[in-house]
Amino acid sequence: xxxxxxxxxxxxxxxxxxxxxKRENIFKAVQIQPKKKVIFEKQWFFLDGAVGHFYSTTFxxxxxxxxxxxxxxTDSFTDAKEAGTDNRNIxxxxxxxxxxxxxxxxxxxxxxxxxxxxxxxxxxxxxFKDKTEYAQDKYIKKKKKKYENTVMIVxxxxxxxxxxxxxxxxxxxxHLRYDTLxxxxxxxxxHAGSKVLVFDTCAGLVLGAIMERMGGYGSVIxxxxxxxxxxxxxxxxxxxxxxxxxxxxxxxxxxxxxLAGTLDTTAKDPxxxxxxxxxxxxxxxxxxxxxxxxxxxxxxxxxxxxETSSGADGGHDxxxxxxxxxxxxxxxxxxxxxxxxxxKLAAAAALLEGRNADGLVIAxxxxxxxxxxGLLPFLAPSRPFVVYSQYKEPLxxxxxxxxxxxxxxxxxxxxxxxxxxxxxxxxTHPLLLMSGGGGYLLSGTTVxxxxxxxxxxxxxxxxxxxxxxxxxxxx
Amino acid sequence: MSFVEYSDFIQDGDVxxxxxxxxxxxPVKVQQGAQTQTRYGVIRHSTDLIGQRYGSKVTCSKGxxxxxxxxxxxxxxxxxxxxxxxxxxxDIATITMMLELxxxxxxxxxGTGSGSLSHAILRTIAxxxxxxxxEFHQQRAEKVAEEFKEHRVDHLVTVxxxxxxxxxxxxxxxxxxxxxxxxxxxxxxRHAKTAMKRQGGRVCSFxxxxxxxQRTCEALADQGFEEISTVEVLxxxxxxxxxxxxxxxxxxxxxxxxxxxxxxxxGPVQTSVSLxxxxxxxxxxxxxxxxxxxxxxxx
Numbered sequence: 082x083x084x085x086x087x088x089x090x091x092x093x094x095x096x097x098x099x100x101x102x103k104r105e106n107i108f109k110a111v112q113i114q115p116k117k118k119v120i121f122e123k124q125w126f127f128l129d130g131a132v133g134h135f136y137s138t139t140f141x142x143x144x145x146x147x148x149x150x151x152x153x154x155t156d157s158f159t160d161a162k163e164a165g166t167d168n169r170n171i172x173x174x175x176x177x178x179x180x181x182x183x184x185x186x187x188x189x190x191x192x193x194x195x196x197x198x199x200x201x202x203x204x205x206x207x208x209f210k211d212k213t214e215y216a217q218d219k220y221i222k223k224k225k226k227k228y229e230n231t232v233m234i235v236x237x238x239x240x241x242x243x244x245x246x247x248x249x250x251x252x253x254x255x256h257l258r259y260d261t262l263x264x265x266x267x268x269x270x271x272h273a274g275s276k277v278l279v280f281d282t283c284a285g286l287v288l289g290a291i292m293e294r295m296g297g298y299g300s301v302i303x304x305x306x307x308x309x310x311x312x313x314x315x316x317x318x319x320x321x322x323x324x325x326x327x328x329x330x331x332x333x334x335x336x337x338x339x340l341a342g343t344l345d346t347t348a349k350d351p352x353x354x355x356x357x358x359x360x361x362x363x364x365x366x367x368x369x370x371x372x373x374x375x376x377x378x379x380x381x382x383x384x385x386x387x388e389t390s391s392g393a394d395g396g397h398d399x400x401x402x403x404x405x406x407x408x409x410x411x412x413x414x415x416x417x418x419x420x421x422x423x424x425k426l427a428a429a430a431a432l433l434e435g436r437n438a439d440g441l442v443i444a445x446x447x448x449x450x451x452x453x454x455g456l457l458p459f460l461a462p463s464r465p466f467v468v469y470s471q472y473k474e475p476l477x478x479x480x481x482x483x484x485x486x487x488x489x490x491x492x493x494x495x496x497x498x499x500x501x502x503x504x505x506x507x508x509t510h511p512l513l514l515m516s517g518g519g520g521y522l523l524s525g526t527t528v529x530x531x532x533x534x535x536x537x538x539x540x541x542x543x544x545x546x547x548x549x550x551x552x553x554x555x556x
Numbered sequence: 557m558s559f560v561e562y563s564d565f566i567q568d569g570d571v572x573x574x575x576x577x578x579x580x581x582x583p584v585k586v587q588q589g590a591q592t593q594t595r596y597g598v599i600r601h602s603t604d605l606i607g608q609r610y611g612s613k614v615t616c617s618k619g620x621x622x623x624x625x626x627x628x629x630x631x632x633x634x635x636x637x638x639x640x641x642x643x644x645x646x647d648i649a650t651i652t653m654m655l656e657l658x659x660x661x662x663x664x665x666x667g668t669g670s671g672s673l674s675h676a677i678l679r680t681i682a683x684x685x686x687x688x689x690x691e692f693h694q695q696r697a698e699k700v701a702e703e704f705k706e707h708r709v710d711h712l713v714t715v716x717x718x719x720x721x722x723x724x725x726x727x728x729x730x731x732x733x734x735x736x737x738x739x740x741x742x743x744x745x746r747h748a749k750t751a752m753k754r755q756g757g758r759v760c761s762f763x764x765x766x767x768x769x770q771r772t773c774e775a776l777a778d779q780g781f782e783e784i785s786t787v788e789v790l791x792x793x794x795x796x797x798x799x800x801x802x803x804x805x806x807x808x809x810x811x812x813x814x815x816x817x818x819x820x821x822x823g824p825v826q827t828s829v830s831l832x833x834x835x836x837x838x839x840x841x842x843x844x845x846x847x848x849x850x851x852x853x854x855x
Contacts, residue, residue, distance in 0.1 A: 089755070092755050092854075135755075135854060137756065137851075137853065137854065238656045239653060239656070240653055240654055240656050243653070259653070260649075260650055260653075260789050262653070263649040263650050263652065263653035263654075264645075264646065264649045264650075266649065266652070266653065267630065267645060267648060267649035267652060267676065268630065268645070268649070270628045270629070270630060270679065272560060272659075272679045272680060272682060273560075273659040273682055273683055274560075274561055274562075274682075274683065275562060293658050294658055294659075294680065295659065296658055296659025296660060296684075297659075298659060298683065437564075439562050461562075461564065461611070462609060462610060462611025462612070463609075463610035463611030463623075463624075463625045463626040464562070464611075464626075465628065465630070473794065473834065477796055477832050477833065477834060478832070480796045481796065481832060490575050490623055490625075491575065491578070491579075492796075493793060494793070494794040494795075494796055494834060495791055495792060495793050495794065496792050496794070497646060497789050497790060497791055497792065498789065498790040498792065499787060499788075499789055500787060500788045500789075500790075501785065501786070501787050502769070502786040502787065502788070502846065504769055504770060504773045504784070504786050504848070506770070506774075509766060509769070509770060521794075526575075526611075526625060526631075527611060528575075528611045528612075528613065528623045528625075529609060529611045529612050529613060
């Protein structure tokens, strides 16, 4: 209890935080912004009231505003614990509820809390007292779901976001179920300090999960299709700024060039950054020489134009110059952006070039086979890889291709079943509904290929029959 | 090598995993001058292992070869010497995510058992987290502490030899997560609460029997834990095969006979179709244990 305030401040909801709204098992990721209206479970409200409160606080929605929940409602319904033993005398005549639809609407209009409305419903139900204890529980639960107006604000985590995406938008994450994602992180031995390759078209959820497990230590190279990587899901994690220093992007359309050694990360105007030039020097295929003059040039046009604009007197001239200035600034901005992009590409290429990555994770809507075969060469030997696919057949193809190609051992094609249980006194059983499928995984470990192995003499000594025999047993 | 950091080359004192073939792995303590017998012959550490790259193919004395792999918690789990029943990767993966473990997490665990889960926790919480693990069996506690040292993760873990149900975890107010794999977890729930941070955290209990789950859930609710949920995760392995399905012979087709040219064109009759598919193993583990998760609220 002796924690100081400083320690606690990180547990409070702040302006700009990425948070997750929660009610029962329904989640929604949002960012806390002033006067931001959100709609969650058919109710709209502003998030401003949450700022300053602790995470995992439950709020009540009172006419569009969030207020601290006054009372913790844990089975405070019906003081008289009266219950029937069976339903032999309960008849469905459609008249057991004495409140009409209009009455209920009235109660809602009056701004009654969900809990109070439920109490009214119970009081006006003629059959409630005859229901069994279990049926009463079930009734209350159902009504709660309908009338409750509370929302909990929780801190985002891989667990919560993976469950959220699976519940809300499974299509966006190729139906990757959260237990499958959990297997991926473990099978790929994701941990702080390693260098991980990711190909993720699951909204960036897999990328975020990997970044969370690496805690800002090491590096992640996201291989992406198209013009820009998709990272909406990654953003929802709300990682601190320094986590982004470890994140690199590399367009998958440049992989062939990189593998062939023909990738040209040298732009027309060479690097301006000292650190970058060091990296470029190591790279050996860039020209960092002309960096200083370029840097000066980059800054100067703006200054120049400012001087001229302040010195100009003719209105016409001025307008013209303003236009010129704007155009120049825009061009300049574009140049800077291009330069940024080029630098990032060069940095990612430098990381890949060592071909010594520590892990590979693929989870995409693309055919996994070419992706796997194209990215596997970037892995060091004795490193794990894992490929996700919503369908089993393409992974069978990957498996056969790897067997043929070599360079990997302990290949396994798996999937997991996830079963949830209701655990209540005398009412414990598996939940009636379970997820039909959470996708399939192919995992394995890279090994040195014969070609890459310098000690050729050893191989020559091998008697052929033994080798064949062993190949058979290899998994 | 270390279980929390990759290295490229095998060194004296490392633990390497010898991959002998499908589902056949063997951990080896690498020592100058030592030898290891495998079914493919002997491996001489000084020449065959030390200085070699992890992932290399090593030729054994009888001419067969094996691969030497860098240790990971997952490889360790399938090759470690059992002193108890252990947790396997499928459950470990689920536990790790649902407990929200990451670098820096402080975790309490009991019992340590053979250390299968412990290694996975240590990998995930390194380099800034810490594991407090409690094992009431003295010999097991000593053995696992020795292993942590050999695996160069001892700086991340404290092993306590005590009874968690009576004495708790030996820490209070520090844990982000607690994991229980003991016969009567309900007796340890209050200790779990004590061990956890005031700001809250996650707890998981692993039990094979539903009666244990019932009592644990009751204890968790009594102690004010929220978000109590019980799940079971089962792994299905698919053996990749090429199978051949014979085609039945329906005898000569009279309609085809009217056009003798066409019949000739089809050539020899195909008698089977081969396809690449998967088959389930003959037997699979049908149950390991129920995983009960809960959240400790802020207190």
